Amino acid sequence: MQYSKTGLVSLVILRMAIGWHFFYEGMVKILNPAWTSKAYLLDSGGIFKSLFEWMATNSKVLLFTDFLNEWGLALIGFSLLTGWFTKFSSISGMLLLLFYYLSHPAFPGIEYLFPSDGSYFIINKTLVELFALFVIYSFPTSHIVGIERLVVKRKTQSQ
Amino acid sequence: MSDNNQKPKKGISRRDVLAGLASLPLLGALGYGLYLNSQDRKKYSADILHNIKPVIPKGIPPLVEGPELRLGLVGTGGRGRYIMKALGFVNPARIDEWNSNAATDKYWEEYLKEFRNQENLNVKITAVCDVFDNNAESGMAAGANIHRNGTNGNMGDAPKRFLTYQELCASPDVDAVIIATPDHLHVPVVLEAARHGKHVYCEKPLSWTVPETFEVRKVVKDTGIVFQLGHQGRQTESYQVARSLIEQDVIGKISLIEVCTNRNDPNGAWVYDIDPAASEQTIDWKQFIGPAPWHDFSLERFFRWRCWWDYSTGLSGDLFTHEYDALNQILDLGIPHSAMASGGIYFYKDGRTVPDVLNMAFEYPDKDLTLLYSATLSSEKNRGKSIMAHDAWMELDETLTVYPDRSSTRYRDQIKQGIIEPGKPLFSYIPGQDRIDAITTPTEKYFAGRGLLYTYRDGKAVDTTNLHLREWLNCIRLNNGAQPSCDIDQAFEEAITAHMGTISYHEGRRTYWDKEKEEIV
Numbered sequence: 001m002q003y004s005k006t007g008l009v010s011l012v013i014l015r016m017a018i019g020w021h022f023f024y025e026g027m028v029k030i031l032n033p034a035w036t037s038k039a040y041l042l043d044s045g046g047i048f049k050s051l052f053e054w055m056a057t058n059s060k061v062l063l064f065t066d067f068l069n070e071w072g073l074a075l076i077g078f079s080l081l082t083g084w085f086t087k088f089s090s091i092s093g094m095l096l097l098l099f100y101y102l103s104h105p106a107f108p109g110i111e112y113l114f115p116s117d118g119s120y121f122i123i124n125k126t127l128v129e130l131f132a133l134f135v136i137y138s139f140p141t142s143h144i145v146g147i148e149r150l151v152v153k154r155k156t157q158s159q
Numbered sequence: 160m161s162d163n164n165q166k167p168k169k170g171i172s173r174r175d176v177l178a179g180l181a182s183l184p185l186l187g188a189l190g191y192g193l194y195l196n197s198q199d200r201k202k203y204s205a206d207i208l209h210n211i212k213p214v215i216p217k218g219i220p221p222l223v224e225g226p227e228l229r230l231g232l233v234g235t236g237g238r239g240r241y242i243m244k245a246l247g248f249v250n251p252a253r254i255d256e257w258n259s260n261a262a263t264d265k266y267w268e269e270y271l272k273e274f275r276n277q278e279n280l281n282v283k284i285t286a287v288c289d290v291f292d293n294n295a296e297s298g299m300a301a302g303a304n305i306h307r308n309g310t311n312g313n314m315g316d317a318p319k320r321f322l323t324y325q326e327l328c329a330s331p332d333v334d335a336v337i338i339a340t341p342d343h344l345h346v347p348v349v350l351e352a353a354r355h356g357k358h359v360y361c362e363k364p365l366s367w368t369v370p371e372t373f374e375v376r377k378v379v380k381d382t383g384i385v386f387q388l389g390h391q392g393r394q395t396e397s398y399q400v401a402r403s404l405i406e407q408d409v410i411g412k413i414s415l416i417e418v419c420t421n422r423n424d425p426n427g428a429w430v431y432d433i434d435p436a437a438s439e440q441t442i443d444w445k446q447f448i449g450p451a452p453w454h455d456f457s458l459e460r461f462f463r464w465r466c467w468w469d470y471s472t473g474l475s476g477d478l479f480t481h482e483y484d485a486l487n488q489i490l491d492l493g494i495p496h497s498a499m500a501s502g503g504i505y506f507y508k509d510g511r512t513v514p515d516v517l518n519m520a521f522e523y524p525d526k527d528l529t530l531l532y533s534a535t536l537s538s539e540k541n542r543g544k545s546i547m548a549h550d551a552w553m554e555l556d557e558t559l560t561v562y563p564d565r566s567s568t569r570y571r572d573q574i575k576q577g578i579i580e581p582g583k584p585l586f587s588y589i590p591g592q593d594r595i596d597a598i599t600t601p602t603e604k605y606f607a608g609r610g611l612l613y614t615y616r617d618g619k620a621v622d623t624t625n626l627h628l629r630e631w632l633n634c635i636r637l638n639n640g641a642q643p644s645c646d647i648d649q650a651f652e653e654a655i656t657a658h659m660g661t662i663s664y665h666e667g668r669r670t671y672w673d674k675e676k677e678e679i680v
Contacts, residue, residue, distance in 0.1 A: 012181075019182075027189075031197050032200060144178065145178045146178075146181070153171050
């Protein structure tokens with residue numbers, strides 16, 4: 001895929017920004033042994049409310065959810081930042097964000113204990129980040145700026 | 160694009176390496192960010208909880224082994240029914256109701272499951288006594304339901320119904336007596352049971368009048384029975400944690416304690432339903448009156464006895480005592496030096512004689528603190544127990560949260576360094592968890608402040624009344640002179656404090672406790 005210079009720069013910035021965000025969120029959680037998604041899950045709303053509450057109240061499921069969330073965030077973030085397996089990680093990131101959104105959908109009439117940082121109607125920042133990852137998925141840049149470039153080079157060399 | 164011009168034969172160029180590893184500086188920056196974050200966290204947890212080692216209750220104490228204890232229940236109305244449930248005995252008709260609710264409602268499904276899983280306390284109900292036939296019959300049905308079944312299930316032997324508490328207390332088939340009568344009958348039944356050598360679990364408050372408070376203390380001590388007053392709050396985990404935190408001077412010098420009752424509904428204000436089956440034929444009215452001044456038969460007075468001084472101890476004895484006993488347990492308050500009460504019948508003008516709004520101030524000059532109580536007919540302002548001190552204040556309910564004070568001496572340096580934010584929760588204790596948590600992130604602060612984390616409990620939800628009865632039964636089985644946590648001395652302090660408030664309200668003056676003479680003046 002051919003990109004203009006600004007097109008490439010903007011795509012790489014977007015990819016790295018999302019990677020930065022994911023990686024930091026994940027690592028902060030990993031480094032804090034007391035961190036748990038319990039409160040967030042208990043504050044869920046919308047049609048999947050009871051599913052998320054079940055996840056929060058079942059200690060084994062919660063442990064698994066916490067683990068998956070922490071390491072998922074960190075690895076997806078690392079992948080996007082460094083440009084390595086970005087197709088897979090952008091899809092995984094979208095899935096993770098979809099879960100966040102389904103647990104806290106920005107629908108009118110649903111109130112959360114934790115106040116929102118803005119005013120949203122259906123579209124909120126989680127969803128915007130999800131769509132941004134869709135852009136990252138559709139317009140890959142890791143083979144130009146990222147570890148994948150080196151991998152591709154090595155492969156071409158060995159052929 | 161520039162990379163399209165790369166020639167494979169040249170191998171990996173410098174340009175490739177730069178583009179391939181472009182994110183390295185970002186990773187470095189993130190690493191630094193994470194280092195700062197973890198340093199902060201270390202600083203927080205090390206500094207906030209430094210030297211604070213709360214005593215966390217360790218689960219449910221095991222049942223002491225021994226023979227099956229045979230219990231007699233005096234009073235099988237509302238509270239008596241609840242106590243029987245805590246012991247594992249419920250009328251099969253109620254189980255049928257729970258079963259049908261559980262078919263469509265998850266709450267009831269859990270409720271029923273929890274009841275069925277409740278540990279067997281190795282007791283048998285052998286005797287019941289209630290002046291209202293329906294209550295007595297329902298108590299018998301519950302006592303017979305040893306397998307916790309619905310009406311179609313197998314039942315055990317029904318307990319014997321005694322028409323008077325004197326006969327029940329004299330029965331050789333009764334080892335211990337549980338009292339859930341109106342307030343004015345507590346002491347007469349305790350005395351009767353104690354004189355027959357029966358151990359006693361008595362609902363709060365201990366007494367209805369001041370003189371009988373002294374008499375009951377003497378008789379309970381002289382007979383050496385195991386006595387527990389029914390303040391099940393003694394088993395609340397957060398109170399035990401609070402005690403250990405205060406002992407470690409976490410909140411500093413306490414100057415004011417505020418406790419309260421919110422009860423903006425008829426049930427809360429003691430306007431209970433009147434059973435249509437009740438009549439002069441089904442109620443032994445004379446026995447109900449007991450030591451109270453005579454009054455003609457009245458269904459209102461029978462079912463809503465809490466509204467009349469003739470049978471009740473009012474807000475002070477009935478509801479303030481819960482708050483008082485919690486604090487006496489945490490702070491060893493004892494009997495106050497003085498009490499001043501005011502209030503009135505401001506909302507429920509239904510013929511009641513006890514006030515529906517009450518404010519009381521108790522002074523403890525030897526401890527340099529005031530205990531304030533207020534009862535309102537408004538419920539939306541959540542007012543947990545507030546223990547206000549120089550370094551922090553503690554909010555206490557099922558949960559416990561400590562909020563540092565901006566003028567604190569103890570936390571001055573940490574507030575200066577920004578480690579501790581005044582007014583924001585410093586740490587909290589959540590029942591069922593085995594630790595207290597330093598609250599460090601804004602999200603945690605927010606949730607701790609709202610109590611959301613406590614809506615669901617980890618582990619088993621255990622009924623405090625069950626634990627309180629278990630403690631009493633364990634002491635009986637140990638048979639070594641051990642008394643439960645709310646023993647007759649604690650009960651005496653509870654009753655005298657409540658009476659001081661009530662007398663102050665009646666006489667419109669401040670009452671004092673003469674420590675030497677043991678006298679309210």
